[in-house]
Amino acid sequence: MQHDNLVEIEDVAFGYGARPVLKGINLTARRGQVIAIMGSSGCGKTTLLRLIGGQLKPGQGTVRVAGESLGDLDQAGLYRLRRKMGMLFQFGALFTDISVFDNVAFQLREHTDLPEDAIRDLVLMKLHAVGLRGAAHLMPAELSGGMARRVALARAIALDPMLVMYDEPFAGLDPISLGVTGNLIRRLTDTLGLTSLVVTHDVQESLKIVDYVYFVSEGVIVAEGTADEIRNSELPYVHQFVHGEADGPVPFHYPAPSYADDLRLRGKGA
């Protein structure tokens, strides 16, 4: 029987050294959905993706993907599971010494014994899906930021994974590339039957395409809901985030001593 939830995170805590980043996260991702994980920079969103990918081990709690607890897997088991996952890194992370074609063919050549003819067809199909079949011969250095991310997306879906994770897919893109990337995520999720986990702080773009949103702040989930529920949320943090207000629960100023003390204004008049 297929488990309805592809990703299940229970009470997960994680810290870098003595600095806690996540403090008891609970999150589930149902199959076939686009889930967004939002929060301000440095709140631990990317760390969460790395925990789901098994690149980091949680200090507490369990991370389950497709019913398998990542903590119980050895390296071979983890690699077996990762073949069913794709990850889109923030700036694509394409291999810069090989062409676009070879980047997309990388996993096929590493993990399958397919003949080169079949690999060629598969690679061109994946590149066609992201609109870059004509760029197959280019080197990564010749691509724009948006194109590089689309190639990375083609590479991430090369082995037809069941889960694709996107780390800030909208960062630094022009409005056209932004729309293209958003539509691609939705379309690929629906047509390939994937589950997508999108880590982002681009509220407007992601709310157009997601089924469910989790808000992370200071290491915990502070709000969750569908795109409409999030848009209409009255929670101060969510309201500040969605409407891009400069001050609110997330203060504009980094904690500092009193302004007057710092400028040595006190006692000047005496």
Add this chain to the structure above:
Amino acid sequence: MLRQSIENLGNRTIQVVWRIGFATRFFLATLLHSGTAFRRFGLTIREMYFSGVLSLIIILVSGLFVGMVLALQGYETLQTYGSEEALGILVALSLVRELGPVVAALLFASRAGSAITAEIGLMKATEQLSAMEMMAVDPIARVVAPRFWAGVISMPLLAALFSAMGIFGGYLVGVQLIGVDEGAFWSQMQSAVDFEQDILNGVIKSVVFGVAITAIALFEGYDAPPTAEGVSGATTRTVVTSSLAVLALDFVLTAFMFRGIS
């Protein structure tokens, strides 16, 4: 104040010990995951091109000039004692025993070692290694091990070419320019150079240097902080550490190899 100093000392010590431990584990993991480097030897050959073939120009030109200078300097000294014909022996032994492996290794450290560190460091900084891990491909097996074995195989070949080019340079200056007897130059060299004692020991040295330089270069790249400053610092450390390691290892190896030989 005193407590702070003791804490700092403790912290530094822990960091150094941790780094040594990490380097050792990294080296062992590289050896353990070397299967791919030999099963898919094409990967190793590709890296041999980058670290070996692309180092050829600097190695060959340096070898030629070192041999030419050796002949000039050697001739000056030898003719004082009327034994200019021994010039071939002097050039050949200096090169195959010492200068070939050591100078080629120092050049290899600065040409190929620095390139390896910068490449691995940048691959890490641009998340290419993480991407590989997420694609269920072990970066140690796929990226590190082929580069390691490529360096280990390339180093003795480069040292041999350095020595050969040096001997040719010595011949050009000694025989063609200065006019040392050609027959004496080659025949004395042939009779004095022992295969096991001189050539083989030179090869062993260069293999050891190859292991040291490539392992240091790979580790520094893998351990580099993922920033521009981090990668540049790691590249510098590779050249400095591996050059010092080559000189120190050379002393130890020479002490063992040529003990008791007059």
